[in-house]
Amino acid sequence: SYVLTQPPSVSVAPGKTATIICGGNNIGSKSVHWYQQKPGQAPVLVIYYNSDRPSGIPERFSGSNSGNTAALTISRVEAGDEADYYCQVWDSSSALVFGGGTKLTVL
Amino acid sequence: EVLLVESGGGLVQPGGSLRLSCAASGFTVTSTYLSWVRQAPGKGLEWVSVVYTGGSTYFADSVKGRFTISRDSSQNTLFLQMNSLRAEDTAVYFCARSPSGSYYLGNPYFDLWGQGALVTVSS
Numbered sequence: 001s002y003v004l005t006q007p008p009s010v011s012v013a014p015g016k017t018a019t020i021i022c023g024g025n026n027i028g029s030k031s032v033h034w035y036q037q038k039p040g041q042a043p044v045l046v047i048y049y050n051s052d053r054p055s056g057i058p059e060r061f062s063g064s065n066s067g068n069t070a071a072l073t074i075s076r077v078e079a080g081d082e083a084d085y086y087c088q089v090w091d092s093s094s095a096l097v098f099g100g101g102t103k104l105t106v107l
Numbered sequence: 108e109v110l111l112v113e114s115g116g117g118l119v120q121p122g123g124s125l126r127l128s129c130a131a132s133g134f135t136v137t138s139t140y141l142s143w144v145r146q147a148p149g150k151g152l153e154w155v156s157v158v159y160t161g162g163s164t165y166f167a168d169s170v171k172g173r174f175t176i177s178r179d180s181s182q183n184t185l186f187l188q189m190n191s192l193r194a195e196d197t198a199v200y201f202c203a204r205s206p207s208g209s210y211y212l213g214n215p216y217f218d219l220w221g222q223g224a225l226v227t228v229s230s
Contacts, residue, residue, distance in 0.1 A: 095157075096157070098152040
């Protein structure tokens with residue numbers, strides 16, 4: 001089965017840039033999607049197809065994907081960005097796969 | 108307004124059954140791909156099952172043979188029938204929509220989620 005690996009936590013000061021990585025075998029050959037989940041709420045799509053932003057998602061959110069690592073980058077981090085972030089791909093052997101999630105803490 | 112609203116969660120004993128519902132508004136359940144995704148307390152997201160526009164269904168290995176997914180176009184509702192429930196099935200269950208185009212491209216994602224329904228399996 002296909003496995004996506006994320007760091008459990010990332011911390012960043014307000015106004016700085018946060019990068020959350022998602023590792024997987026040759027993940028660069030897949031499309032990676034990212035979700036933000038705040039406590040007690042449903043996930044929200046923030047990036048799809050590696051780097052596309054749904055309407056309503058700030059331009060501060062961007063994504064990249066190459067080799068064995070995909071990344072979600074949040075520029076000019078705000079207190080309201082504090083949440084859990086999950087990457088997700090489709091794999092022919094595992095169907096829909098999520099990473100374990102990364103808790104973003106804004107210091 | 109485009110919405111998904113789950114219902115039917117609750118407390119059930121191990122070995123018991125429960126049926127979750129997910130009422131859709133703003134679109135028809137037969138026009139898109141709909142999944143169930145669950146989240147155990149304090150844990151990450153786990154895909155459970157999907158029903159395709161054509162009616163085909165697929166399941167995660169962890170629930171195969173115990174759960175069934177279906178939809179009713181007259182009620183515009185998605186269902187998850189859960190049988191032989193185990194303690195490890197305890198989770199918040201979300202229904203989620205995938206744009207049809209994302210499946211056509213072989214890269215599905217979820218653009219709309221319900222608020223979730225809590226299922227607790229315990230004696």
